[in-house]
Amino acid sequence: MRPIATTRSATGIPTGRLAVWWVIASEIVIFGGLLASYLMHRLGHPEFAGPDFAGATTTWIGATNTFVLLTSSLFAVKAHDAAQKGNGPRAANFLWCTFGGGAMFLCIKAMEWTQEISHGYVITKNAFWSFYYVAAGIHASHVIGGMVIMAILSSDVRNNRELQRVELIGNYWHFVDLIWIFLFPLLYIAK
Amino acid sequence: MSDHGHAHDHKGHGDHGHGDHADHPSYEKTYGILLVLLLVSIAGPEIGIKWVTLVTAFGIAIVKAYLVASRFMHLNIEKRIVSYLLLAAVAFLFLFFAGVSPDVMKHRGNNWENMAAQDEVDRATTEAHNAPAAHH
């Protein structure tokens, strides 16, 4: 029942992958708009380095999360590798590893936020914390989205169906990883 | 996204496929490099020199981003146009920053002053002096 249109590829890029590139391009400007706004405040407000601002974030937690996401990205790309070799079950397993990485990331985030909120660093504390929670929150929502998609794909993939989708979700996942790679220094290191 | 698409995509991959297996840098190696970079970016601030921190934090972030984009997202073997597309999206952000920062980042300019922002800076900095960091 799928249209023939979907199978054409005048650009030489498979339709699905091309679409994901466009998704990523539009996500870049969404996150970029937020981060650009944050950067302006960060540079205009030296106090952001202070104790009640970025100073109160916990670098090692952010670092751990970076490590977790990088690892999950490795799993994602291994899944793609397996899918290319036509090995559906192996790809599915790696997808679930990636899923696990995302889950761990979220757990760590949850603990981190609980701790910070209990210290009184709520979203309305000051401009820094507003940006901190909104930026990380939007990113986390993307992590959740990616996990859901992977969970849905995995069953098809395990039965060697729709293997090309492993790369699509992989690219999206790497992008989410990329965003964090920039959020980490912006929110944790720049004190 | 489609049965036909599936078969086709596989042809599409086939072309790259070779690239992937023959001369594509191993994923584990890339991963290793990324972890090392991560450690450096954490160690950077410990030295305590501002510009070193900036380099280790953001310079390395860019290197990491490049590695992930090129080797994990396979932009290195993807059609050039995609890289241009993504870079164009990034370029618009620099444009946005250039157009907006004179008003938002600066607190005074040609015949205007952002009193509220200056007060906020003073208030917070004095507060910081009075009550030194006692968290986590």
Next chain:
Amino acid sequence: MYTLIERFLPAASTYAHDIDGVIALVAIIVGFWGVLAEVILIGLVVAFREKPGVKAQYITGEQKSEMKWIAYPHHLVLLCDVLVIVAAVRVWYNVKQDLPPPDTTVRVIAQQWAWTFVHPGADNKLDTADDIAVNDELRLEVNRTYHYKLESRDVLHSFSIPVFRLKQDAIPGRVITGWFEPTKTGTYDIQCTEMCGIGHGLMPARVVIESADGHAAWIRSHRPDASLAAVK
């Protein structure tokens, strides 16, 4: 010189005529282009109506000889643009960027939905005991250079005096400085031209421009202490 805008509103500030001048220049340039384009457009439609047995011509518009019909006007438009830009930026610089030294400085405070105008009073200094704060009425002396310090207490407002051709938004948290020099005595409208809530249409104010003596008399008639309360 009697300008297009003066058919509707008097020009009561030193730079009103400059702004009217830019408007006139643009009006002449775009008027020429607009009319020309419309005439050619309609003329072509009339001239090339479908006629029996007459086939349309085959013109790709890709040859050099044809491109020139686009290229010539293209360069002319560019030229006109340069004229407009130069004129516009010159006036803009005089009105918004390069402020002449003030004889007097007034503070203009906007809020939902009223204006407070703080006049410096007899000592001609703001924030002194004899400041005169008045709601919805700005008192000026003719032929005197004023700076205004524009503030807002809540949301965005816009301080607009049409007869001065002056308009500037008020931003909460910021102080924006500008200038004007009245050239006509009389009483004119002050409008808020930035959407500021339910009362946006209901915050009119008046600017009263008086002769030197008239203004001095008005200042004398104000007892400082009472007025100071109005600022708080």
Next chain:
Amino acid sequence: MATPIHEHHGEGDHGAHAHDDHHHDPGFVQKYLWSTDHKMIAMQYLFTGMFMAIIGGYMAYVFRVHLAYPGVHVPGFGQVNPAEYNSLVTNHGTIMIFWVAMPVLIAALGNYLIPLMIGCDDMVFPRLNRLSYQIFLLSAIVLIAGFFVEGGAFGGAWTSYPPLSAKAQYNNTPLGAPIWLVAVALEFIAFLLGGINFVTTAMNSRAPGMKMFDMPIVIWMIVIASILFMASVGPLFAGAIMLFFDQTVGTGFFDPNKGGDPILWQHLFWFFGHPEVYVVLLPALGVVAEVITTFSRKKLFGYRTVLFTSFATGLLSFFVWAHHQFIAGIDPRMANVFTVTTVLISVPIAEMMFVYIATLYGGSIRLTTPMLWALSFLVAFLIGGVTGIFLGASGADIYFHDTYFVLAHFHYTFVPIAILAVFCAVTYWYPKMFGRMMNETLGKIHFWLTFVPFNGIFIPLFILGLGGQHRRIWSYENFPELSRPEYYSLRHFASISLIIMLVSQLIFIFNFFWSLKAGKVAGKNPWRANTLEWTADSPPPHGNWKELPTCYRGPYEYSVPGRESDYWPQDEKS
């Protein structure tokens, strides 16, 4: 996945009912809301857009009558109080741009034309397409819901500048403001999905033999517009989230007292808001290109010129946004930069106008209804374009900013875009959409009764703008300079013209539905046009063609010397 519905005859019926999509009879939903056929989805967008246009028009009627006859009991509404007035102008703007111009020009035309004009059977992602419409419909419902909540609909202007939009204590619409914001954000998501679908389809799924420069201009324009939208909406989407938190949990992103900055929102908004103008303009220009070439039997004067000028326009449109903020508190030095870029954008636009005019030269022009709409678009848009120079020139803008001159200017661009060009498109593709011709006489009457009153509305408003009448004012009674009798006669003239224009739309609605049944059968290619959609049946079946066409040449090969027929369809071997 839901199997797309196979409908040969009934496109008309879809049309007839699709505009009350919010029924809940499952069969109906299956048939009209759950289809993945691009033509069906186009109809859904078209009729939702028209339905919203009726709402927006009604609002215009209410506040225009109120402005002309202050304090009068407006028939069909009643007395207009300031809060209601603000809500009406705010939502009139929002609806006409986001829920009329966007869905009809981009979504409806894009969905209908892209697959048919590039010769494939559907969009590349039919289910994504369906989802995009459903999110759009949801956004429309959310927006309208804003009128029925405690405190009424949001009234802080369609630009929604904080702090006014951020704090209930300022805007007095504690629920209306966030609801408005959510509706707009949902609408953005819908068009992001749609846009990705359009661009991917046009890039990847062209018919064999169709090179990039064989695509009809209108497809190019829709693609460029979608890309502009994707590239510009991001920051505003982030901004909408920030503003939403300001409204609901009390963060201070745009609150100066909490270290935020109201100016930031203005930049986020206009960085999107200005490209948005070109997002809707370009498809309209594309439609006009198709129509004037067909009805003057001419090749477009410089296909590449049109493309490159629209690339240039699209790119430049990212460098001009702050001309909306000249006097809104940005640093005056920046204004000079933006004056230069803004005035320079007139170059590619003017060039495009020249190309269209030059296309008419040496043609054999048939003044059918679509052609009348196309020409009227050019006539009106020229006025809208040149009056823009006054506002781009910073020096003149000091006086004109936020006056009715601005208002009349952008209505002289948006009405041609969202009304004239849309009628042009609908009358031109109606035979393809429903298999029957519309009545020409009724069409021409409707045209004149729309175009003349349109000028009757906005020429007086230009004059009022010259007189310094500023926007969004509930009553001029408090402004002696604005309550002169001669100004009131101008307002009367504008408002009466508006009523005439609105009433005469009934002619179109009648013509539309009457022709569904009684119009004469169109056949495949009633206009003798070249582009691929005219080689499919009218209306095209699901899948569009028995076997998909192959393309052999560009879309505008009219009156080619040495051929006795004056057109040369793209799929004709020789």
